[in-house]
Every structure is written in C-alpha cells, then in structure tokens.
Amino acid sequence: MTYEGWILLTACLVGISCGMVGCFLIVRRMAMLADAISHSVLLGIVLAFLIANSLNGIYMLIGATIIGFVTTFAIQSLHHAGVQEDASIGIVFTTFFSIGVILISLFAKDVHLDVEHALMGEIAFIPWDTQILFGFEIPKATAMLLGISVFALLIILLFYKEWKLTSFDAALALTLGLPVTLIHYLLMGLVSITAVGSFDAVGAILVVSMLVVPGACAYLLTDRLSAMLLYSCIFGILSAVIGYYGALWLDASISGSMSTAGGILFLLTWMFSPRYGLLRRFFITA
Amino acid sequence: MLQEMWHALLHQPNTQWVVLSTMLLGIASGVLGSFALLKKQSLIGDAVAHAALPGICTAYLFIGEKQLLVLLIGAAAAGLLATYLIQLITMTTRIKKDTAICMVLSVFFGMGIVLLTRITRQAQGNKSGLDNFVFGQAAAMTRTDVYTMGGAAGILILIAFLLFKEWKLLIFDPGFAKNSGLSVGLLETLFSTLLVMTVVIGIQAVGVILMAALLIIPSISARYWTDRLGSMVIIAGGIGACSGIAGVLISTVSTGLATGPLIVVTAALCFIVSFTFGRKHGLVQKLTAHRVRTEHLKEEGI
Numbered sequence: 001m002t003y004e005g006w007i008l009l010t011a012c013l014v015g016i017s018c019g020m021v022g023c024f025l026i027v028r029r030m031a032m033l034a035d036a037i038s039h040s041v042l043l044g045i046v047l048a049f050l051i052a053n054s055l056n057g058i059y060m061l062i063g064a065t066i067i068g069f070v071t072t073f074a075i076q077s078l079h080h081a082g083v084q085e086d087a088s089i090g091i092v093f094t095t096f097f098s099i100g101v102i103l104i105s106l107f108a109k110d111v112h113l114d115v116e117h118a119l120m121g122e123i124a125f126i127p128w129d130t131q132i133l134f135g136f137e138i139p140k141a142t143a144m145l146l147g148i149s150v151f152a153l154l155i156i157l158l159f160y161k162e163w164k165l166t167s168f169d170a171a172l173a174l175t176l177g178l179p180v181t182l183i184h185y186l187l188m189g190l191v192s193i194t195a196v197g198s199f200d201a202v203g204a205i206l207v208v209s210m211l212v213v214p215g216a217c218a219y220l221l222t223d224r225l226s227a228m229l230l231y232s233c234i235f236g237i238l239s240a241v242i243g244y245y246g247a248l249w250l251d252a253s254i255s256g257s258m259s260t261a262g263g264i265l266f267l268l269t270w271m272f273s274p275r276y277g278l279l280r281r282f283f284i285t286a
Numbered sequence: 287m288l289q290e291m292w293h294a295l296l297h298q299p300n301t302q303w304v305v306l307s308t309m310l311l312g313i314a315s316g317v318l319g320s321f322a323l324l325k326k327q328s329l330i331g332d333a334v335a336h337a338a339l340p341g342i343c344t345a346y347l348f349i350g351e352k353q354l355l356v357l358l359i360g361a362a363a364a365g366l367l368a369t370y371l372i373q374l375i376t377m378t379t380r381i382k383k384d385t386a387i388c389m390v391l392s393v394f395f396g397m398g399i400v401l402l403t404r405i406t407r408q409a410q411g412n413k414s415g416l417d418n419f420v421f422g423q424a425a426a427m428t429r430t431d432v433y434t435m436g437g438a439a440g441i442l443i444l445i446a447f448l449l450f451k452e453w454k455l456l457i458f459d460p461g462f463a464k465n466s467g468l469s470v471g472l473l474e475t476l477f478s479t480l481l482v483m484t485v486v487i488g489i490q491a492v493g494v495i496l497m498a499a500l501l502i503i504p505s506i507s508a509r510y511w512t513d514r515l516g517s518m519v520i521i522a523g524g525i526g527a528c529s530g531i532a533g534v535l536i537s538t539v540s541t542g543l544a545t546g547p548l549i550v551v552t553a554a555l556c557f558i559v560s561f562t563f564g565r566k567h568g569l570v571q572k573l574t575a576h577r578v579r580t581e582h583l584k585e586e587g588i
C-alpha cells in the first residue's frame with residue numbers, strides 16, 4: 001500500500017473506533033468523561049514510558065488503560081465525597097494532565113514523546129514505523145488501531161442489548177441484575193484504549209473531537225441506537241478523509257484539520273437534519 | 287531551590303512584576319470561579335479556554351505581530367462565540383449540555399491547532415511565541431504583557447466586588463432577584479463576559495488547556511473551609527493567588543518547565559489539603575464529628 005494509503009486507512013480506523021465508542025458516551029451523557037480520560041491518558045503514556053523505558057504500544061496501552069480507570073474512579077470518589085460532578089471532572093483531569101506534562105519535560109524530553117507530539121499527534125510519521133504481521137509489513141499504529149476497532153466492535157456486538165439497556169434505562173438494568181458498574185467501567189476502558197490507539201494519529205486532546213462529534217451528528221439523524229452507531233462510523237470516516245485532504249491543501253496539522261472537518265459536518269447536520277435540523281424547525285414554526 | 291526562588295523574588299524586578307500579576311490573576315479566577323462553581327458552570331471555563339486559541343491565532347494573522355491586547359480581544363471574541371454556540375446547540379437540538387461543551391471545545395481547539403501550524407510553518411524566523419499560549423509561559427511575558435494582564439485582573443476583581451450582592455442574590459434566589467427588579471439578563475450576560483475575560487487573561491500564564499483548573503480548583507477547595515459565599519470568595523482568591531505565585535517561582539528557577547502545569551499541580555495540592563483538613567467539610571472534620579456523635583449516643587445508652 002502507498003504511503004498516503006496507510007495514513008488514510010489509519011485515520012479512518014480512528015474515525016471508526018472513536019465513532020462507535022463515542023455514541024455510548026453521548027447517550028449516557030458522559031461526554032465530559034471522554035474529555036477527562038483523553039487528557040489524563042497522557043499521564044498513563046508517560047508513566048508507561050518511564051517504567052518500561054520503551055515506546056512499545058503494548059506498554060502504552062496498559063498504562064493508559066490503568067490511568068483511564070484511575071481517572072474514572074477518582075472522579076466518582078470525589079463526586080461521592082460531595083464534590084459537584086463537573087468540578088470533580090475538572091480537578092482530576094487537569095491535575096493528571098499537568099503531572100503528565102511536567103514528567104515529559106523533566107524526563108522524556110529527547111525521545112519522540114515531546115509535548116507537541118502528545119497534543120497534536122503526527123499521523124504523517126505512522127507509515128515509517130512498521131512491523132511484520134501475518135506476512136505483511138504494516139505500520140504499528142495501524143495494526144494497533146485495527147485491533148482496537150475489532151475489539152470494540154466485538155464487545156459492542158456481544159453485549160449490544162446490555163449496553164443499550166444500561167444506557168437508556170439504568171434503573172431497569174439494575175433491577176434486572178445487570179452489572180451496571182461493570183459495564184460503566186468497560187466503557188471507560190474502551191475509551192482509554194481508543195484514546196491511546198488514536199494517540200499517534202490525532203494526539204491526546206483532539207481525540208475528544210473524534211469521540212464526540214461524529215456521534216453527535218449521528219444523534220441528530222436517527223432515533224435508533226444501531227443506526228446511530230453506523231452513521232457515527234460514517235461521520236468518523238468522513239471527518240478523517242476530509243480532514244486529511246484539507247490539511248494537505250492548507251499545509252497544516254492533520255489532526256486539527258480532522259477535528260475542524262468534524263465541526264463542519266456537525267454544522268451541516270445541525271442545519272439540514274431532516275428531523276431535528278434548524279431549517280426544519282424554522283419552516284415548521286414559520 | 288528555595289533560596290534561588292527567594293533571590294528571584296527579591297532581586298529581579300521582572301519576576302516581581304510577573305508574580306504580582308499572576309497573583310492578581312489567581313485572585314480574579316478564584317473569585318469568578320466561586321460564582322461559576324455555584325452556578326454549576328465550571329466546565330464552561332474549560333470550553334472558553336480551548337476556544338480562545340483560534341481567536342488568538344486569527345487576531346495574530348490579522349495584525350501580523352504579537353500584540354497582547356489585540357490577541358486577547360480575539361480570544362475573548364472566540365470565547366464568547368463558544369459560550370453562545372454551546373447555548374444555541376443545547377437550546378435548538380436534543381444534544382445535552384455536556385456533549386455540546388465537549389464538541390465546541392474540541393472543534394475550536396482543532397481549528398486553533400490548524401491555524402497555529404499554519405502560522406508556525408510560514409513564520410519567518412519570528413516564531414512569535416504563539417505556542418506559549420498552549421501551556422502558558424508567564425516567564426516569557428514582556429513588561430507590557432504583565433501590565434495588561436495585571437491591570438485587567440485588577441479591574442475584574444473590582445467589578446466582582448461591586449456586583450457581589452447582586453450576583454449572590456442571582457445564584458441563591460434567582461426568582462427573588464427577578465421580582466426585586468434586578469435585570470437578571472444583564473447580570474447574567476455581564477457574568478459570562480467577566481468569566482470569559484478571566485479565562486482570556488489567564489491564558490498567557492496558564493495556557494488554554496489548563497486554564498479551567500484555575501477556575502475550578504481554588505473555588506472547590508474553598509468550599510471545604512466555609513459555607514459563606516463571602517469567605518469562600520476570599521479563600522478561593524487566596525488559594526488562587528498562592529498557586530499562581532508558587533507556579534511562577536518554580537518555573538522561573540527550573541529550566542524548561544511551563545508555568546501552567548506547575549500552577550495547576552500547586553492548586554491540586556491545596557485541594558488535597560483542604561479536602562482532608564478543611565474546617566467545614568473536610569475529611570478529618572467529618573470523621574471526628576462522626577466519632578463524637580457515636581460516643582454521645584453510647585453515653586446516653588442508645
């Protein structure tokens with residue numbers, strides 16, 4: 001495959017995995033947790049690097065997932081201890097993120113883990129760092145994202161009913177004996193894994209937009225969860241592809257451009273959605 | 287290290303100015319943050335701060351040089367646009383507020399990054415230090431920057447002081463506020479504008495990513511010491527000021543550490559102390575109160 005092909009494929013995989021996971025965050029009203037986790041994932045990556053002394057994807061995945069759980073747990077504990085929910089999110093992720101940044105500038109300055117890379121990702125470097133998988137030479141980040149997307153899809157397919165029920169009627173799910181807390185943490189784990197998988201491509205912060213924006217577009221187009229998941233993936237892929245070519249055209253950051261493309265797509269959906277769009281509202285009331 | 291900090295504070299006029307203005311910034315964000323916290327609007331600050339980045343970059347592209355006042359105006363415009371968009375999205379669609387905040391925050395930040403990379407890639411040597419806005423670098427501020435920031439923070443504190451009673455009423459009894467003839471809409475707008483202004487002036491020191499922390503952490507820490515709004519505002523201002531001073535001093539004597547993360551970590555330490563030892567709702571206080579109660583019950587033989 002060509003250099004450009006790998007980049008596009010990786011970007012699309014980011015769109016797909018984030019798109020799927022993001023839908024659940026939106027219907028569960030947990031979008032801000034995505035913001036929190038994707039910031040604190042940075043600390044997990046740095047700690048994994050400092051402990052294992054390598055930039056191997058597996059260590060990062062483990063570090064980020066652990067920190068993802070710690071973040072969720074810390075936010076919930078603070079909330080239970082009487083701190084307002086938005087404030088507990090705000091305290092935890094800013095602190096973790098700050099510690100991450102300080103650690104990077106203290107200990108990891110000279111490796112490719114510089115702060116700018118961590119923030120914005122550098123998808124253009126992905127095709128150079130390859131490994132052999134099933135006889136094919138495939139970029140490491142792409143392989144990791146492929147694995148993550150398949151994993152997320154499998155989990156969602158396996159537990160689709162349970163996820164749906166816990167998302168829309170947590171009380172009923174609880175009385176039916178479903179492990180609501182387990183599912184909550186499973187989702188948080190998925191968010192962390194997706195965030196770290198997308199880390200090389202779009203950076204720790206802009207992964208938020210890939211998580212939330214495609215799902216929000218899909219949310220305006222349909223009332224069915226299954227359709228929402230599908231549309232969200234499509235919007236994710238569209239933002240990735242439009243963003244990539246937009247960045248080439250503007251000679252600017254690819255991840256920023258992907259996020260901007262998502263914003264434009266949302267603006268269009270917001271205007272023209274057949275059911276919930278502004279135009280329709282305007283004509284019905286007028 | 288302490289000695290070095292002391293030296294910097296005593297003998298470097300520039301450091302003194304930076305410390306003074308960061309202190310004022312800390313007070314302003316503690317005060318405004320307290321109101322935002324009680325209005326449950328803490329995370330709006332996060333969105334505003336991220337959203338300010340494209341504003342700063344656009345302003346820079348227009349004037350072609352780094353002139354703090356103009357950049358701040360750009361930041362404020364973008365920040366206000368972001369708050370307006372969040373309201374508009376939640377009002378006209380079924381998207382909930384948290385999703386709207388998250389979306390606006392990340393898309394604006396993405397646009398900011400696009401503009402920032404364009405600026406730095408076409409820059410002619412003069413890299414303009416715009417990337418300092420991402421994490422904040424108080425030490426890199428010029429004398430005029432310091433005056434601008436300190437002055438603006440001072441004005442914000444003054445306005446908050448003058449409007450204290452009205453805002454207090456607005457937070458705790460909006461219905462009564464309306465009936466007693468206050469123009470609630472105007473006060474609300476004024477509050478959002480001041481909140482945006484606080485975020486904007488803080489960006490230079492703390493950076494767009496972490497500015498929200500300076501609004502949230504001091505005010506939530508203050509809640510553990512008092513139930514009165516007046517004292518809360520003062521304590522939050524104090525914690526904000528201390529974090530600001532500590533962050534700047536540590537970043538002055540260390541090499542290459544950005545100010546923003548240091549300020550946030552200091553504030554987080556203040557939070558942990560308040561959470562544990564706070565006189566009103568702290569952990570230790572709660573536990574002792576509980577023990578006293580159980581002993582009391584035992585004595586009475588219940």
